[in-house]
Amino acid sequence: MSAKIISIANRKGGVGKTTLSILLATALATKKGLKVCLLDTDSQKSAVNRRLIEQAQNDGAEAPYPIEHVYPKYLTMELKHRSEEYDVILIDVPRLTDSEKDTEVVTAIVHCDTVIIPTTAAEMDVVATNDFIKIVEDVKEKRTELDMEFSYHLVVNKWNNTKDCTNTVEYFQGKGVPIFDAHLNDLVVFRPPSTYTSVLDSKEGQRRFGAFFEEFLKETNL
16 A cells, blocks of 8 residues: 655744654654654755764664655655555655745645644744645645545644634634644744654653644544
8 A cells, every 4th residue: 555645844934844744753653653754855954964963872773764855856756666665654845935946845745645734823924824725725626636635734833822823723714724623832842853752752742742643643544
């Protein structure tokens, strides 16, 4: 069976894409025992660099899953090559610095079964997320026409029960955007995220990440 392909994506940087990608990949591999591959398509190679640092700290010990850098233009070939080898392929999608990057993002998410969109309640993040959702909905329409599985879900990072946060949820709900019930308090507490051990190994990690992870498993049928 082909791998389930999931991207963690937004056109805005700083919303927690890479951190969330690593947290999910590590939990899926170490807590669920799934064969996972994380493809880092961002030019900054943040996920790849994090793995290299940890490998050095662990004397080159074998990691629970691979993290590979892939240029977006080669993503189609990489997915075709890897799809039969893994249960889940996670894609850390590049942020957008200009409109020319739209093509790279579409190239990434057009292959996905599910797109997870982290955002915060900050005004500029909401605006960027709203624009990004239009891209995602175009992809959904095309994949639906081709009878291909596709879903997307918004998750609010830096949730703190303020009016800004509740207004953000209400705004996107009013636009019919699917939103996780389990919000994330602040992914910054998990930085730097471990590519070797899951945050769910600790009570604090379970408290902050457990409910979201369970909802993620349900929504993605994993």
